[in-house]
Amino acid sequence: MDHIHLGSCTMKYNPRINEELSWMDEVQWIHPLQEDIQGILEIMYKLERMLSSITGMKRFSLQPAAGAHGELTGCLIIRKYHKDRGENRDEIIIPDSAHGTNPASAAMAGFKVIEIPTNEEGLVDIEALKSAVGKRTAGMMLTNPNTLGLFERNIKEITEIVHDAGGLMYYDGANLQGILGIARPGDMGFDIVHLNLHKTFSTPHGGGGPGSGPIGVNELLEDYLPIPIVDFDGNKYYLNWNLPKTIGKVRNWYGSIPVLVRAYSYLLSMGGKGLKLSCYASVVNTNYFMKKVSKIRGFTIPFGNAYRKHEVVISAEKLAKETGVTALDVAKALIDKGLHPPTIYFPIIVKEALMFEFTDTETKENIDRYIEALKEISDIAYSNPEILKKCPNNTLVGRIDEVYANHPKTMCLSYKMYLRKIKENI
Ligand SMILES: Cc1ncc(COP(=O)(O)O)c(C=O)c1O
Structure with missing residues (x-):
């Protein structure tokens, strides 16, 4: 079987050299407790700078394990930002064309999801957005180009409407491939961005292997990022645990290191x-x-x-x-x-x-x-x-039989589940 054309999943050819670099002994055998190893910290720091410059964000956390995890992290940042300002905003606006993880992440972070329709051109319905925003709007989640592959050409107006209502703009970066190196979410007015390194930046996606969904923010939200982030004091790279408003840690250790190495190597070899x-x-x-x-x-x-x-x-x-x-x-x-x-x-x-x-x-x-x-x-x-x-x-x-395969009673994803099925004679 060849050629992978899974829309929304950017399954491009991933050059083998990136894979090989991520399997080097120097990467593979580092233990996360060796927190001072300069090489890997430098890679993380420089990768973060590159992702920031590609997206127009100020800083990134490399911790989230996938796109959906980045979304949840972003929503937790939105929640804490409003809470710190003493504002009771509990609604996230999401277009009906969005990926299912968007409303799921917003709901997991405690938000009520407000769905708005797509207009006849396949774009966000601006009038519907205007009537959806209000005092309870915490933010809006959007991918651009959207899941139809269409560029939201009214993006400036959209971000203005949401900002004027006091909300934040979240960019679902699963579709970054469509604007890569040409346009930046930060310039469109987005405050938070997640990227799927396992789509756009050279890690095979779809095999169930580790992913990586770094989350970037602008100046406004920098202090809310998960800790630690990697910093450089002019002499040494180090883990910085000291972000005053951080939402805390969102996963164990520091991120999916081999995925980060592949992305770094890919970006260096491709160049702008x-x-x-x-x-x-x-x-x-x-x-x-x-x-x-x-x-x-x-x-x-x-x-x-x-x-x-x-x-x-x-x-x-x-x-x-x-x-x-x-x-x-x-x-x-x-x-x-x-x-x-x-x-x-x-x-x-x-x-x-x-x-x-x-x-x-x-x-x-x-x-x-x-x-x-x-x-x-x-x-x-x-x-x-x-x-x-x-x-x-x-x-x-x-x-x-897809119903059989997905039904909670009959689903069988592990040996334990298999044993239970035998025991209960399902
Ligand atoms: C548009 C869009 N957003 C978000 C996601 C979630 O990304 P992940 O599968 O890494 O959790 C996907 C995944 O396919 C997607 O296509």
């Missing part, structure tokens, strides 16, 4: 120009794919044909209505063709959604092969749809 080129290439790839796929029978592009950034959501609703072949069937048929299927049924505002992200490291030949596969699937759907209902045929496991 390289990052910009990577952004351009992913955008060109996505739009090339979108134009071609829009001509295939049964597939449509929801929210118009405006250029996308790094990802695009295609709808198979027409295909499903006319042939009975759903987005799920298309994904399974792609597996039979040796192609990794895209994200399906997300974002939930698109019916029969298939979300593709071709990234910067995909060749035109590979994209053409993918388009050809979708064409063939569409042809089969209109001539003999039953064939597609049986896919995949070339895998060890065919279609699994």
